[in-house]
Amino acid sequence: MKKLFSLYYSNLFLNNRLFIGLAVCVTLFLVGFFFSWLGVIPELVFWVLILLILADILLLYRNSKAIFARRTAPERLSNSDENDLSIFIESRYPFTVQVGIIDEVPRQFQRRDVWFKTSLAPYQQKSITYQLRPTKRGEYDFGDIRVFVRSPLGLISRRFNFTQSEVLPVYPSFLQMRKYELMAISNRLNEVGIKKIPRVGHSLEFEHVKNYVQGDDYRTINWKATARHGSFMVNNYIDEKSQHVYCVIDKSRAMKMPFNGLSLLDYAINATLALSNVALKKEDKAGLITVGEKIGSVIAADRRPTQINRILEVLYKEKTRYLETNMEALYSTIRGVIKQRSLVVFFTNFESLSALQRQMPFLKRIAKFHLLLVVFFENTELLEMSAQPAADVEHIYIKTVAEKFANDKKLIVKELAKYGIQSVLTAPENLTINAINKYLEIKARQKI
Known part of the structure; x- marks a missing residue:
């Protein structure tokens, strides 16, 4: 009792x-x-x-089961994206009640405002949708759902507790990957900022002869076939397939720096997943190498349907290391694993010209055998700081140092170009779009 x-x-x-x-x-x-x-x-x-x-x-x-509530969540959450969750609630009261709902979201979100107010008519059902944006990969523990109910008198509230503890994994941004995949399939990548790169000539892969339609290049007219059929016929070419595209991710301490709640490593992981998926849709072979003070994961380039899932599972577990990148080990791995000329996209970060000089000997060796693309980051906070007017002497010093670091980034681009190494200097939030743009440009210009 x-x-x-x-x-x-x-x-x-x-x-x-x-x-x-x-x-x-x-x-x-x-x-x-x-x-x-x-x-x-x-x-x-x-x-x-x-x-x-x-x-x-x-x-x-008077009714022990007058309210029912249930959380509906996806099997896994997408890192850095808004993920949709919903709470289904049903009233079994014969009168209208006022309801307050608390969903115990994981501690990683540090949110105390997941509180919803609504009213339920007699025996009414309702679904409440909300969004969560994780900024770290890993496992997220969800707690119980607590529902507070008031009758029309409104003097007291009764709490209903619904045990729905569950653990959801947060994977690299597969929602972003799917978005670019759909755009690539429907040939609408320009809607998300992907540029249409003009083709500089044709690949060597001839597909078939077809009837001329308005817009076809006159230079592709097959005059022999035209003479036989009595109407214009053109040669149809397709992009070269099965080219190897390797994404190399630097996991050293240089990639720990956060921007908008997301580390540079997570930005690189999200971009790698999207770029690998686009490469597979273009019928190229995608591979992966991660490196810190030692070599992490290595996935040989392949184009099988399961390849993107293999890459996704590996990227889910990657964490930042706190030592310098072992470039010698990376060079040895690339020479041992990649047997043919490939596109190697190296996601890293340089904050100064001296940091680049330490790695330049190994970058030049890699560039001798493969087409090397170095992708590194602008420090957007320093750019904002250098753009602000200086109010006193202290701010003049700060602005001068910020401008110096920003200028070093531009010098790094020139230094890489001097040795024939292509580069992309990008803001973290634009990394995925700029990386895909560069890949499509390289593919269109047949540089691999």
Whole structure:
């Protein structure tokens, strides 16, 4: 009996309306000391309030399963994207109730505002949708759903607890990957900022002869076939297939720097997943190498349907290391694993020209055997700082240092170009689009 009472008591909460009623009763009793003509009115109001409280308790507690709630979530969450979750709630009360819902989201979000208010008509069902944006990969623990219900009297609230603890993994941005995949299939990449690169000549892969249609290049007219058919016929060429595209991800401490809540490593992982998927859709072979103070994961280039899932599973587990990149080990791995000339996209970060000079000997060796594309990041916070007007001497020093670092990034691009190494200097949030743009440009210009 005591346990049952404790269970009911722990789920009963007093509302503001009850405290207002009690304040009215106290005021009437105080006034009654000075004005005897009030008589029994204070006591009458008090007992009416007690009866309303008992009635409210009876309304809310007469059905032990008067509310049902359930969270609907995807099997996995996409890092750095807005993920849709929903709460289904059903009322089994024969009257309209006011409902407050708390969803215990994982601690990684540091959110205390996942609180929803709504009203439910008798026996009504409702679905409430909200979004969560994770910024770190890993496992996220969701807690219970707690529902607070008020009757039309509104004096007390009853809490319903629904145990729905679950662990959801947060993977690299597969939602972003799917977006670019759909755009690539429908040939609408320009809608998300992917440039259409003009082709500089044809690949060597001839497909077939077809009828001329408006817009075809006159230079592709097959005059022999035209003479035979009596109408213009053109040669149709297709992009070269099965070219090897390797994404190399630097996991050293240089990639730990955060921008908009996301580390440079996570930006590189998201871009790698999207770029690999686009390469596979273009019928190239995609591979992966991760490196820190030692070689991490190595996935040989392939174009099988399961390749993107293999890459996704490896990227999910990658973490930042806190030592320098072992470029000698990277060079040895590339020479051992990649047997033919390939496009090697190296995601890394250089904050100074001296940092580049330490790695330049190995970059030049890699560039002798493969087409090397170095992708590194602008420090957008320093750019903003250098653009602000200086108010005093201290700000002049800060602005000068910021401009110096920003200028070093441009010098790094020139230094790489001097040795025939292509590069992409990009803001973190534009990394995926710029990396795909560069890949399509290289493919169109047949540089591999």
